[in-house]
Amino acid sequence: MFEGKSILTGVKPTGKPHVGNYLGAIKPAIELARQAGRFSLFIADYHAINAVKDTELLQKEIKEIACVYLAAGLQPDKDYFYRQADIPEIHEITTILYAFTPKGFMNKSHAYKACVEKNLAENKPADDGVNMGLFTYPTLMAADILAMDTDIVPVGKDQIQHVEIARDIAGAINAYFGKELLKLPQYYARENIAVIPGIDGRKMSKSYNNVIPLFEDEKTTKKAVYATVTDSKSIEEPKNPDDVIVYQIYKCVADSQKAEEMAEGLRNGKLGYGHIKGMLLNEILEKTKEEKEKYDYYMAHYDEVKGFLADGAAKARPYAQATLKRLKETIFG
Numbered sequence: 001m002f003e004g005k006s007i008l009t010g011v012k013p014t015g016k017p018h019v020g021n022y023l024g025a026i027k028p029a030i031e032l033a034r035q036a037g038r039f040s041l042f043i044a045d046y047h048a049i050n051a052v053k054d055t056e057l058l059q060k061e062i063k064e065i066a067c068v069y070l071a072a073g074l075q076p077d078k079d080y081f082y083r084q085a086d087i088p089e090i091h092e093i094t095t096i097l098y099a100f101t102p103k104g105f106m107n108k109s110h111a112y113k114a115c116v117e118k119n120l121a122e123n124k125p126a127d128d129g130v131n132m133g134l135f136t137y138p139t140l141m142a143a144d145i146l147a148m149d150t151d152i153v154p155v156g157k158d159q160i161q162h163v164e165i166a167r168d169i170a171g172a173i174n175a176y177f178g179k180e181l182l183k184l185p186q187y188y189a190r191e192n193i194a195v196i197p198g199i200d201g202r203k204m205s206k207s208y209n210n211v212i213p214l215f216e217d218e219k220t221t222k223k224a225v226y227a228t229v230t231d232s233k234s235i236e237e238p239k240n241p242d243d244v245i246v247y248q249i250y251k252c253v254a255d256s257q258k259a260e261e262m263a264e265g266l267r268n269g270k271l272g273y274g275h276i277k278g279m280l281l282n283e284i285l286e287k288t289k290e291e292k293e294k295y296d297y298y299m300a301h302y303d304e305v306k307g308f309l310a311d312g313a314a315k316a317r318p319y320a321q322a323t324l325k326r327l328k329e330t331i332f333g
């Protein structure tokens, strides 16, 4: 399905990834990369500044996300790995797209709508705290996608609408000029991927403060794992694995045989919460050991990473330049 296709995805540098991001987005992206004809992964730094204005924080988050993806197996020599800020043509393309983007698309965009709904629920003016970057976000995202002649955009469910907007804008431009100036992208929703629960049982998410951090030292990881919510059943009491959050997380991390062993031990009163937290911790540490070493290496050798990003931008930029040229020549003659 992906052979020969151009696949692209963007990641916002907003907070160090956690185990949920790793299993739900980062590893699946790397798997796709190995099947794609051309795989582009860029750091969406211009998207990030809508929310993050602190330069030092932004730099830290860009560095962390870049090192996480490299550690997780992105291949900078094969893949297109770059920073959005290094492809200035994206912004010229965005301006052209604006001229073909109904404002209604932006009004309907769920990132903006979620802000408005939150404001109204808190009795604030609808647009309180909404900047134009957030409002026009889907058009910039469309430019990210269209600039690179993308066939497929792998997304979480929340981003499907944005890819559809990109497709609609591209379709409108192609229809207006009567030729295929822009490739129509398709989204690929990762439906079969589990939502990883956090240590309180809700979806693991930065916004819920319930995460198990990724590539941290043993002590920090242990602290999060051992804070996973449990009831007060003794070791001997039989426990239903479906009610045990530690198990719910474990079965996303460990292979099915190991998960079944834990489930069995819980059902027949052989395993207590201390045991299973230890098992979860070991599994996470073991599964991420090599990648954590790579992560630590890249964090300590960031110049190398910057070199990869610069090379990636040099490879990607000609695509954006060609797209922009096609558009300008058609529009301005």
Ligand code: ADP
Pocket: 020, 021, 022, 023, 024, 025, 155, 156, 157, 194, 195, 196, 197, 198, 203, 204, 205, 206, 207
């Ligand atoms: P967060 O909820 O921590 O803010 P993001 O919304 O930034 O995470 O998600 C980044 C990517 O990680 C998305 O593709 C999303 O689908 C994936 N993701 C986030 N949390 C989880 C989770 N608990 N389980 C599986 N995938 C997740």
Ligand code: TRP
Pocket: 008, 009, 010, 011, 012, 044, 047, 140, 141, 144, 145, 153, 159, 162
């Ligand atoms: N909007 C995406 C997110 O919040 C990030 C993103 C920006 C993106 N541009 C993109 C994803 C282009 C895919 C393609 O996660």
